Amino acid sequence: MRQTAIKAAISDIQTGLPFPMTGDHYGNGVGFINKPLLAWYIMRNIEAIRTRPYHKNYNCYAE
Numbered sequence: 875m876r877q878t879a880i881k882a883a884i885s886d887i888q889t890g891l892p893f894p895m896t897g898d899h900y901g902n903g904v905g906f907i908n909k910p911l912l913a914w915y916i917m918r919n920i921e922a923i924r925t926r927p928y929h930k931n932y933n934c935y936a937e
Contacts, residue, residue: 877910897921 888895898920900907907915907922915922 877908880911881914895920897923900924 884895884898896919898915900923907924912922
């Protein structure tokens with residue numbers, strides 16, 4: 875159920891963007907990215923990247 879909702883939300887975001895979505899950066903670690911979601915990203919050529927904890931210079935990519 876959650877995976878379906880997350881995929882639907884990301885698809886909605888993609889359709890609203892004026893440019894192709896090529897990456898997604900997470901500030902909360904890899905706990906959000908599971909294998910089915912990662913496979914879904916790979917099928918759509920979206921790079922999933924997490925930010926490293928305690929590295930302040932990564933915030934501009936996550937926010």
